[in-house]
Ligand code: SF4
Ligand code: SF4
C-alpha cells in the first residue's frame with residue numbers, strides 16, 4: 001500500500017500538466033532540462049521532466065557530442081542511491097504495467113533468456129545506433145524511441161495524434177511497428193508481470209546493474225532464515241532473494257520482506273531495527 | 284562483493300556521477316536535452 005501511494009505520487013509529479021492533453025500541446029518550461037528518474041515520455045502532453053533514455057539518445061546523436069556526461073551522471077547518481085528501487089517505486093511506466101497486470105488472466109513465468117534482451121537493446125539502440133547511423137550533418141536519430149519504445153507511443157503518440165490532424169496525415173509503417181510493439185507490451189503485461197521492464201527497458205538494464213552497489217539494498221539475515229521459500233514464491237519478478245539479494249531483476253518492492261515469517265529480510269536505504277519489526281508483526 | 288568493496292564502489296560512482304554532471308552541464312549538454320524535450324519528438328510518437 002505504501003509503495004502504491006509513492007508510485008501514484010511519482011506518476012503525478014512526472015505528469016502534472018494534465019490540461020495540455022486538451023489542446024495537444026507539450027509543456028515547454030525550464031523543468032524539462034531535468035531528467036525524470038523513471039521512464040516517462042517527454043512528448044507526453046502532461047510530462048514535466050525529460051525522459052532520461054530519450055535525453056541520452058538526443059545528446060549521443062547530436063552534432064556536437066557522442067556521449068552524454070550529463071545524462072549518464074544523472075543515471076549514475078540515481079542508480080548508486082536507489083538502484084532498481086526507481087523501477088519499483090518511482091517509474092510511471094512501471095506503474096502502468098502493474099495496473100495492466102491486474103487484468104484477470106492466467107499469470108505466466110518469463111523464460112530467463114529474455115531477461116538479457118534489455119542489455120542488447122541498451123547497447124545497440126541507445127548507444128551504438130544514435131552515434132553510428134548518422135546523416136550528412138553527423139546527427140543520429142534516437143533509435144530506441146524510433147523503433148521500440150511503447151511508452152512514447154502510449155504517452156506521446158496516441159494523445160498527440162488524437163489532437164493533431166496534420167500529424168495523423170503522416171502516419172506510416174513506423175507508426176504501425178510502434179503500435180504493434182505497444183500492443184505486444186500490453187498483452188505481455190497482462191500475462192507476465194512487468195513484461196517490458198524485464199525484457200526491453202534499457203533504463204531497467206542500467207539500474208539493474210547498479211543494484212549490486214546501490215545504497216538501497218536487500219539483505220537477508222541467514223541466522224534467521226529457515227529456508228521456507230515464502231519470499232521466493234511471493235516475488236513477482238521471479239527473484240530468490242535468499243540466493244540473489246543483489247539480483248538485477250529485484251525492484252526492491254519489499255513484498256518478500258513483508259511475507260517473511262522470521263523477519264529475516266531487510267529492504268531499504270538503512271538497516272531496519274528487526275526487534276522493532278518483530279514487535280510490529282506480533283501486534 | 285563484500286560490504287567494504289561495495290562502500291568503496293559507491294563512493295567512486297558517486298564522485299564520478301558528480302564529475303560527469305558538472306562536466307556535461309559545463310559543455311552545454313543541458314541545452315540539447317531541454318531543446319529536445321520541449322519540442323514534440325517525432326521519433327517518440329512513431330512518425331520520425
Ligand atoms: S519514446 Fe520512450 S525513450 Fe523516447 S523519450 Fe519517449 S519514453 Fe523516453
Ligand atoms: S524497467 Fe524501465 S519501464 Fe520498468 S520500471 Fe524500470 S525504468 Fe520503468
Ligand code: SF4
Nearest residue numbers: 235250251253254256
Ligand atoms: S526479491 Fe523481494 S524486493 Fe525484490 S522484487 Fe522480489 S519481492 Fe520485491
